[in-house]
Amino acid sequence: MKVRLVDIAHARSGDKGDTANVGVIALKGEWYPLLAESLTRARVAEHFAGVITGDVERFELPNLHALNFLLHGALDGGGTLSLKTDAQGKVFSTAMLRMVLDVDDARARALGLPAARTA
């Protein structure tokens, strides 16, 4: 089943130099393990391919049902150097939430995940 990340998580992002950080938080605690499995470093790097120029770092915060990602080379130099509208990476949060996950049907039902509306 296709599940939109925006339906199962919320997020906030910010900057540090040319790096954007994106914190992704499960809307329900029981959905956190699925997030932790699905949002690998590689998956997130693939999602932001062509948007960032550097690596992705990933940290787990099971206590907050959250993951933290550092997206390097995300901000056109960052801070005052950047020419971007989003020079401080404030809306990388919702860019992350555009991700769509493939979840096994039985597991999705067991977790009560909302199905993505078909495009």
Place this chain on the structure above:
Amino acid sequence: MTGSRVQDRIVRVASGQGFWGDWLEAPRRQVEGGPIDYLMLDYLAEVTMSILQKQKERDPALGYARDFIGAMESVLPAVVGRGVRVVANAGGVNPVGCARAVLELARSRGAGLKVGVVTGDDLLPRLDELLASGHPLVNMDTGAPLSDVRDRVLAANAYIGSTPIVEALARGAQVVVTGRSTDTALTMAPLRHEFRWGATDWDRLAAGIIAGHIIECGAQCSGGNCLVDWRDVPDLANVGYPIVEARADGTFVITKHPGTGGRITVPSVTEQLVYEMGDPHSYITPDVVADFTSIRLAPDGENRVRVFGITGRPATDKLKVSIAYRAGFKAVGSLVYAWPDALEKAQRADQVLRRRLDDLGLRFDEMLTEYVGVSATHGPLAGPAGDVPEVQWRIGVRSSDRASVDRFTREIAPLVLNGPPSVTGFAGGRPKVEEIVAFWPALVDKSVVQTSVEILA
């Protein structure tokens, strides 16, 4: 028993300003809305220090966040009459000047006031001495030595911790003004002072730092900029700024005054916790290394979240230094193209402009085009635009050569008559050339930074 009374005692630190430019009403609302012990006002972002340094160069009496004087005016009755104490990093690059202005305000209202001033964070006058004595101040991100940009440096400030603020409070300051203190120290210092936490009481110091992190951006933890159920966040017009209710054991509750808008829930606090986070195991401050993976949150009634379980580790022997330097010039121009074929028209304008800049022989270090309404914030992730009603074409350039950037600003308006059709949105006039002040993050040995505290009355 005295012991149990200490454990039961609650100290309230209220956030009244999350950055220079935050809501002017917030400080007054925090002191009038209910009981608080401390008002914490955070004014300094990296870019702020260089703006203040430029102001001080023009007038040596300036160089601090002048909004703070207005804030002090609105809270002075509570400070003088009810004993609310204020801790603010409004001093910028002139904490003494800032403190004098606060005292002058108090005097004009017929009030006596003890103002503590923390200095020592300003390394600009010592920069060459530091470089000469084996502190290369290499860029933490790039590894380059500061000598690369030394002649363009505008400001250099060490991020200092809670210790001098604690000292000012212990010496009876009703208002403490600092320069480049860490944002989190402004909240932690009052707790450390009130509860007599030791300088190596790592878990409790970390708790104070995390309390500070939660409230340092003002309403961003109490319903502002909150994505979870954002439509249902009540009464943002009347949003309540956050308050820490702390106990001696390092546990605390995040709440806000009754009758205010916004919302404090586990999700709203969690969003703020992950804001600007690096490695959550090691949130490094001058006072302690806090571990965000230890934080536990629990609902504690309406608009109350309990925070507990926090652990910390010994601080490092370094301080972060933020160095501001001149880094060339930039300008951003924009026009709006309307349906039909809005995006295609905007793309054509971009081609025309780039060709003209090329024909003029202008070269830029960076040139960036965005189509607002289509892909400016999410880039290719946004997918195809479709038949949008309008698009804002936005183009920016950056160069070390001011004249090139200036010439660019004169090439936007002509496109209204000599470029693609259905164009508007040029009422703002020619784009402005802006001098870029960039930041050079570095580390310095703690031992070379000596802070001092002065009490003015």
